[in-house]
Amino acid sequence: MSKKKNGTKNIIALASVPLVMTLGNSMLIPVLPMIEKKLSISSFQVSLIITVYSIVAIICIPIAGYLSDKFGRKKVLLPCLLIAGAGGALAAIASTAFKHPYPIILAGRVLQGIGSAGAAPVVMPFIGDLFKGDDERITAGLGDIETSNTAGKVLSPIIGSLLAAWFWFMPFWFIPFFSLISFFLVLFLVAKPEEQKEAPSISEFVKNVGRIFKRDGRWLFTVFIIGCVIMFLLFGVLFYLSDSLEKKYGIDGVAKGALLAIPLLFLSVSSYISGRKIGKDQGKMKFCIVFGMSAVTLSFIGLWWNHSFYLLFIFLCVSGIGIGMALPALDAVITEGVNNEESGTITSFYNSMRFIGVAAGPPIFAALMSNAGWLIFILSAFCGIVSVFLALLNISSQAKEKKESLKTV
Template sequence: MNDRKITVMLGLLPFIMVLGNSSLIPILPEIQQNLNLNDTQTSFILSAFSLPAALAIPFVGILSDRYGRRKLIVLSLILVILGSLIAGVSEIVGSQYSYSLLTVGRIIQGVGAAGTTPLAMALAGDLFSGDRRAKVLGILEVYNGIGKVIAPIIGAVIALIAWYALFFLFPLVAIIPLIGVTRYVKEEKQESTVSFSTYIKKLGKVLKREQRWLYPMFFLGGLCLFLLFGSLYYLSFLIEEKYGMDGFFKGTSFAIPLGAMTITSYWTGKRIKENKVMMKKLVVIGVTSLISMFFIMVFFHSLPFLMFCLTVALGGLGFLLPCINMLVTSSVREEERGFIVSIYGMVRFIGVALGPIIFENWMKDVELMFYNSLMLTIIAAVWLGLRTRIHAPSYQ
């Protein structure tokens, strides 16, 4: 097994997940105009991807524990490719059926995307151990961050050709990890002979056994993504409404704060190894960065302050997320890992989905919006501090 090639293949899986929605955001007005859609139909183009993915993630985790990660990743990527092609040809068949085909394609894409990020993390936990596992999990967050930076730019640039041309990019990206996983990952696990009901009871015992520290970790991980996408949604609104930037230029404005998160994620993944003392320090630094920056933004709302504070806050997320990923991935045995990591992935994805929706309502009072964000972060910090000292069990 070539570790470097495997790392690249795994890194492309969360990249595909991010690309699924973020690349469409700057071209939604063009899709709406070309297909003559109303606002509800347009917004459902995003929801048709997010909701099936969130609902499918736990089942993907359970199936991967029973039948193996490799099989589920291959199936997931095939679904991503199939859904993308259906969405891509939706414009060709004529306006009467275009929206229906686009929606069907997006749903299939979303179900396929459910097996990308969570299974990438679970497979990294299976294939690597110790320092290498921590580094690979950190690299996965780097790919995630890079995807968030460049996906809106990619969408805007490809839309210069045609809005539906973007959907033909997904198969080109997905085919690389599909070939790589098929070629380089040799799955030795045999299918489980344990009954499904027995397996579910066993997983319930795992959650009960580890609940003291897993639940606050899940909450903090989901909150990180909630604050990330909610803040970026507000930033997007602020830039467009007050400064008249849209499309490509709006996408590039996210590069500084998201770039900070990508850099700190990479550094953290390389440095934490299995050192729980360092993880604890970096979690404290990350949470402190979030609390201090949201406290400042309660009182100062101008674009320069916002850009500075979000850059520091997202840099803090870069310390937090790789540590949480490592702790969650290493906390359970291999046969339990797919389910636990998928639950964590589902919580993260719920955070991604709820962030823009809730921040849209909070934006009516910007001061209250940042105050609410501050309070949620403090609650997460207190819960984590009271329930755990980050002495999670470690299974190789």
């Protein structure tokens, strides 16, 4: 019983990390039009507040993954939570005290991206370490982590709008506050996993990773690409929806935040159910990825046909359900398919790809919105259907065989 309670405490504490990292990024999305006006900058410049954070994370995540394999998950996770909080504090101070804060805000977001690189991506292999040998607990734990992540996306537009209604810069101030909460939860509640095998030297590590990608790159790259596509569509659509609600429909403030949360709520519920139902069934993992991305594709085809106010939300809720099905399944495929010694590094590559999607979504959607808005839905549907075919062709339902092949590398 105590073991189960300890497992629950571990999950709660670790789930706070993606929740905090998501809040620290996504709660700025509904505030971006307000920041654009307050700082007198362009739509592209304001989108960089999201993009620079993600670009830095993309570069740093593989480094953090290797360090977590070498020195331990907790030793990397805790300092990075503090760095993320410090980055948020820098942006908050600049936005409050400086006359022209935009460059310092970007610098703070860079620092926050460095911290995030060693925080949220380390959680997935941490779950694998804590529940080693218990596939069902691992899959359920990963489902809880994705649910926390998506719950953060549901709460973030509401919290961001509420804080910005007070002062436009208040969302920046809450980033260090949330980071400290997560830091203390992980510090006191997360057990130290059993001793890991000594990580290889950098040269050996590079050779091992090269062999892994040479042998199993087909399914690994497929999972990476789909993860990137999902985040590209998710953050691009959120940027598009935030801008459209304010400029096209005249809806702003808390009302806009609540509307942004609707499709994300469907995503969160779907993610929770998917994570619980998959278990260790590899066939279900593949089904959830294929069916989920098919739903995403059909929803954007529907939006291309008609994206009036009510249909916009109906189709985006369908897309949210599809993404919610796919994300825990992708996490499970990655975690089940890699050997523990390289899990931190391989999952970090996966998270880097997800951050590429986060970085690319807002500026690309902003550019399309300025020129040919209808292309947004065609591009999104195309990305979805490519993901479906890649999953059908390259993701096997026999992930255990893959894991065994990785152990022989």
